[in-house]
Amino acid sequence: MAGRRALVVCGPSGVGKGTLIDKLKSEFSSLISFSVSHTTRQPRPGEVNGVHYHFVEHEQMEEEIAQGKFLEHANVHGNLYGTSKSAVEDVAKAGKVCILDIDVQGCRSCRKAGLLASFVFVVPPSVEELERRLRGRGTETEDKILKRLANAKSELEAKDEPGLFDHQIVNDDIEKAYTELKGIFLPLAENVKSS
Numbered sequence: 001m002a003g004r005r006a007l008v009v010c011g012p013s014g015v016g017k018g019t020l021i022d023k024l025k026s027e028f029s030s031l032i033s034f035s036v037s038h039t040t041r042q043p044r045p046g047e048v049n050g051v052h053y054h055f056v057e058h059e060q061m062e063e064e065i066a067q068g069k070f071l072e073h074a075n076v077h078g079n080l081y082g083t084s085k086s087a088v089e090d091v092a093k094a095g096k097v098c099i100l101d102i103d104v105q106g107c108r109s110c111r112k113a114g115l116l117a118s119f120v121f122v123v124p125p126s127v128e129e130l131e132r133r134l135r136g137r138g139t140e141t142e143d144k145i146l147k148r149l150a151n152a153k154s155e156l157e158a159k160d161e162p163g164l165f166d167h168q169i170v171n172d173d174i175e176k177a178y179t180e181l182k183g184i185f186l187p188l189a190e191n192v193k194s195s
């Protein structure tokens, strides 16, 4: 679609977003990048301002949010995190497609902010399969698995929300899902090249 230069990937935890994005990265490494988020938390040792995050003061970030400079933001345990419009724009200026792996709330916010992107929702073949994948990954405690599954149910309800997602990809067979994602990604790469 004309003007779209970013790719938003959404879907419940464990559905395979990271796996699909990694496949895009390995096939199109020179055409893809990620935006640098802002945060008001303190940098950890080794974290570089402008690389890992844009580290900013709370007051400054609140002001910029109020000025509409952010596509989305969240308050996590008292610290603000967010994606600025300019951080996403910087990626397009560097000639690459910006990939945003964000939750449903973030998608709503990006839509409202008018982000020019293709919004993709990755759907699990079933909730049972989602649970199998989450358990199979072995990265979460039982507590977290249950929380993610509960979240998944409400996230799945959002996939048909009018005007929110442009595409739904069922991640049953990974190669098939990846082919669909590639079909959405390639026109965006063309748009970045010609802008």
Ligand SMILES: Nc1ncnc2c1ncn2[C@@H]1O[C@H](COP(=O)(O)OP(=O)(O)OP(=O)(O)O)[C@@H](O)[C@H]1O
Pocket (backbone or CB within 6 Å): 011, 012, 013, 014, 015, 016, 017, 018, 019, 020, 133, 134, 136, 137, 171, 172, 173, 174, 175, 177
């Ligand atoms: N089509 C598929 N068939 C079977 N297993 C898959 C498929 N796609 C991904 N997986 C596996 O499911 C697990 C979850 O995938 P992944 O970590 O990519 O999910 P995610 O959506 O990025 O999750 P999170 O939002 O928690 O980061 C991984 O172990 C991955 O290898």
